[in-house]
Amino acid sequence: xxxxxxxxxxxxxxxxxxxxxxxxxxxxxxxxxxxxxxxxxxxxxxxxxxxxxxxxxxxxxxxxxxxxxxxxxxxxxxxxxxxxxxxxxxxxxxxxxxxxxxxxxxxxxxxxxxxxxxxxxxxxxxxxxxxxxxxxxxxxxxxxxxxxxxxxxxxxxxxxxxxxxxxxxxxxxxxxxxxxxxxxxxxxxxxxxxxxxxxxxxxxxxxxxxxxxxxxxxxxxxxxxxxxxxxxxxxxxxxxxxxxxxxxxxxxxxxxxxxxxxxxxxxxxxxxxxxxxxxxxxxxxxxxxxxxxxxxxxxxxxxxxxxxxxxxxxxxxxxxxxxxxxxxxxxxxxxxxxxxxxxxxxxxxxxxxxxxxxxxxxxxxxxxxxxxxxxxxxxxxxxxxxxxxxxxxxxxxxxxxxxxxxxxxxxxxxxxxxxxxx
Numbered sequence: 001x002x003x004x005x006x007x008x009x010x011x012x013x014x015x016x017x018x019x020x021x022x023x024x025x026x027x028x029x030x031x032x033x034x035x036x037x038x039x040x041x042x043x044x045x046x047x048x049x050x051x052x053x054x055x056x057x058x059x060x061x062x063x064x065x066x067x068x069x070x071x072x073x074x075x076x077x078x079x080x081x082x083x084x085x086x087x088x089x090x091x092x093x094x095x096x097x098x099x100x101x102x103x104x105x106x107x108x109x110x111x112x113x114x115x116x117x118x119x120x121x122x123x124x125x126x127x128x129x130x131x132x133x134x135x136x137x138x139x140x141x142x143x144x145x146x147x148x149x150x151x152x153x154x155x156x157x158x159x160x161x162x163x164x165x166x167x168x169x170x171x172x173x174x175x176x177x178x179x180x181x182x183x184x185x186x187x188x189x190x191x192x193x194x195x196x197x198x199x200x201x202x203x204x205x206x207x208x209x210x211x212x213x214x215x216x217x218x219x220x221x222x223x224x225x226x227x228x229x230x231x232x233x234x235x236x237x238x239x240x241x242x243x244x245x246x247x248x249x250x251x252x253x254x255x256x257x258x259x260x261x262x263x264x265x266x267x268x269x270x271x272x273x274x275x276x277x278x279x280x281x282x283x284x285x286x287x288x289x290x291x292x293x294x295x296x297x298x299x300x301x302x303x304x305x306x307x308x309x310x311x312x313x314x315x316x317x318x319x320x321x322x323x324x325x326x327x328x329x330x331x332x333x334x335x336x337x338x339x340x341x342x343x344x345x346x347x348x349x350x351x352x353x354x355x356x357x358x359x360x361x362x363x364x365x366x367x368x369x370x371x372x373x374x375x376x377x378x379x380x381x382x383x384x385x386x387x388x389x390x391x392x393x394x395x396x397x398x399x400x401x402x403x404x405x406x407x408x409x410x411x412x413x414x415x416x417x418x419x420x421x422x
Contacts, residue, residue: 017162017286018155021148027204028147028156034201035140036163038098041194043171044178045105048187049126051179052112056119069123071371073131075364082138082360083221086353090139090146090208095199097136102195104129105188112185134360141359145347146208154297154344161340162285169278212353225357228350235358237408238301238345239365244400245305245338246365249312249393250373251331252277257386263321276325280332288337297341297348298411302401304338307331309397316390339366345411 022029053062085093104125111117111125144156178187215221229236255273263269311331318324343362350358373393380389405412 017158017288018152019159021152021156021159024152025147027206028144030204031143031147031201032159032163034198035160036167038194038198039164039167040171040174041105041191043167044175044187045108045191047172047175048112048179048184048191049108049122052184053119053122056122062119065123066126067371069127070130071368073127074134074367077131077134078138078360078364079222079225079357080218081135082225082357083215083218084135085138085142085356085360086210086215086221086225087217088209090142090210090356091202091205092207094136094139094143094202097132097139098195098199098202100132101129101136102192102199104132105192105195109185109188109192112183112188115184134363137363138356138360141347141362142208142352142355143202143205145355146352147205150348153348154340157343157347158285158288158340161336162282162288165278165281165285165336169275169282210353210356212351214353215357222357225354225361228354229358229361232349233408234298234411235346235349237404237411238298238342239362241301241305241401241404241411242338242342242362242365243369244397244404245308245335246369246373247376248373248400249309249377249390249397250370251312251315251377251390251393252370253374254377254381254386254389257381258316258390261386262319263324266321269321272321272325273328276328277332277335280329280334281336283329284333284336285340288340297344299413301338301341301345302405302412304334304336304341305401306398307334308338309394309401311394312397313391313394316387316394 022032049066050063053066057063108122108125108129111122144160145153148156175187178190216224229239252274256270259265259270259273308331311327311334315324315327315331318327346358346362347355377389377393380392
């Protein structure tokens with residue numbers, strides 16, 4: 001084999017996603033498999049709930065209430081759950097949350113088979129399951145930095161990202177197929193069974209109590225976590241950058257309007273618009289090896305968030321559907337790299353004793369930000385147009401990311417650093 005070809009293959013292998021954590025850590029490998037299967041079941045349930053609520057009510061308001069039932073418990077309980085996680089064995093908390101989520105899926109399956117409950121009861125079960133998820137998320141947030149060496153944390157997070165994005169594509173499609181063939185109750189039951197693998201994946205973990213001083217109880221512990229976020233410039237800048245990219249410019253609520261304004265209101269085009277960002281995210285994460293090995297997550301995150309905003313500006317200006325789809329693929333790729341980098345910053349810069357609370361805040365930002373961004377986009381589009389909402393949102397994102405980069409040189413220039421660095 002020629003030296004040139006060998007060099008090319010070496011470069012390609014370094015560009016592909018780094019799978020070292022799968023080879024070196026059987027515990028991480030088992031945990032990833034369990035959480036991937038559980039994620040697939042979760043996306044199947046998401047489609048099943050949407051279908052059932054619409055079938056029961058034929059009301060857009062009730063359909064919209066699903067998002068409220070999912071988001072409110074996360075916002076209300078998230079930070080308090082993080083404080084609890086920082087006082088307890090994270091493994092045990094995650095197992096408890098997994099059992100609670102599985103129990104909710106079993107109850108959803110029972111009502112799906114019987115079909116004799118009001119829609120409010122379905123939403124109450126969805127909200128309860130989301131509350132258990134709000135407890136499990138900060139517990140799971142400590143697993144990667146505790147299980148893997150520091151130089152493999154970014155690779156582990158990228159593996160989490162690519163499996164999550166893949167299930168985001170496969171889960172709804174599989175859920176739709178199974179709904180048609182097996183029915184509502186069976187889909188919920190399959191989700192309940194998927195939690196068994198998540199439980200098995202985490203059951204083999206060692207005990208993971210917080211390292212350092214445990215969190216204070218209740219509101220005092222929450223306030224300690226918020227004080228850390230307020231004074232730690234790098235972690236704070238990472239979360240603000242994510243908020244800038246989502247609250248100011250998240251575009252999915254605008255896709256139906258833009259499709260009608262620009263692309264002939266073709267339903268096939270709308271479906272592709274909704275899938276393009278996920279496809280970009282999967283592709284970028286699959287080729288993230290050189291990025292995760294770079295050791296400059298702050299710089300990657302800022303570049304990714306800026307590219308996201310610029311791609312959305314250009315998408316708002318495009319009139320050709322294929323050009324628009326290509327720009328959304330670019331936006332999804334940039335967002336995926338930004339998210340991996342943000343999580344790397346949070347999990348390598350935060351002391352373990354605070355990681356549950358900071359991960360809870362990161363989860364709230366990551367899930368509430370897009371919802372608020374969709375509201376912003378809808379309001380601006382109602383006053384102007386879909387294209388204007390996209391362009392102004394992207395420009396605001398670029399300005400905000402530029403401001404964070406200019407005022408936080410530690411985020412812009414710093415490499416990976418010890419958790420206690422301020």
